[in-house]
């Protein structure tokens with residue numbers, strides 16, 4: 001381990017963030033909202049990247065009420081739709097000179113099989129492809145920062161996932177939870193491979209992964225969740241899950257703490273990785289396999305049309 005300066009990290013340890021700009025996807029609920037609240041409380045400039053702008057404005061008003069004077073921006077993005085991701089990035093590039101930290105947080109879990117507007121399975125499209133494209137399209141703005149970071153939220157579930165290469169659209173068989181796990185493995189492979197490519201290009205940009213631990217959010221109780229999972233969420237969340245403010249600690253640590261290192265997975269350190277202070281988690285062998293990294297990169301470039309032109313491909 002050896003990651004933590006102390007085993008007592010809480011959000012109060014977040015350094016002052018004045019003049020640092022954070023883009024947080026999925027900012028209207030759950031971990032994304034908790035993350036925005038904590039960043040705003042430390043003086044960060046926060047761009048709330050949201051699918052529902054009306055809800056985004058309501059949420060921004062509640063953050064502003066708790067942290068008066070904070071710079072908050074609400075911008076629409078539908079991560080499942082690559083046109084919308086391009087639109088978001090174009091507007092960001094037109095109106096911002098720099099992004100210090102991108103937090104790839106938004107996610108969906110276990111919906112019935114649905115295809116995105118571009119024909120990709122919707123969990124893979126939202127959780128992975130949208131964030132892959134967004135990161136690539138914001139690379140220039142990130143490189144304009146002195147301490148830039150990309151934090152990608154994966155899950156401990158990545159360890160039990162199938163690889164995304166054989167049947168990425170689920171045409172040959174679809175398991176809602178299986179495809180969620182696969183999308184989270186894609187997040188883990190992406191975060192690690194991005195780290196590898198950034199290091200090879202001697203980029204100052206750090207790619208860090210975060211796993212929140214089981215946290216009570218809409219993820220388990222959303223409308224498209226299968227009934228048994230909905231029940232599990234309704235019963236399990238109050239009994240077992242972490243409160244959402246605490247679930248956000250690993251991604252907050254990854255995004256702001258000087259002790260978080262590139263390529264690390266930051267996860268709760270407590271029993272079974274369910275509770276506790278941010279600590280170094282363990283990526284699966286499948287996540288750090290360079291062959292998987294290369295194959296996911298090729299698949300994602302092809303699917304999104306986004307090239308990471310600021311990075312030299314490494315062998």
Ligand SMILES: NC(=O)c1ccc[n+]([C@@H]2O[C@H](COP(=O)([O-])OP(=O)(O)OC[C@H]3O[C@@H](n4cnc5c(N)ncnc54)[C@H](O)[C@@H]3O)[C@@H](O)[C@H]2O)c1
Nearest residue numbers: 026028029030031078079080106107155214215217218219
């Ligand atoms: N809650 C947990 O126990 C847990 C555990 C491990 C990992 N995670 C991960 O944490 C992240 C946040 O999830 P959460 O638990 O806060 O759930 P949540 O459902 O409360 O929040 C997910 C957010 O993503 C947004 N979103 C979904 N589809 C989108 C799209 N197409 N475009 C833009 N935004 C979209 C939603 O609007 C919502 O704001 C996810 O990546 C999830 O996989 C959560």
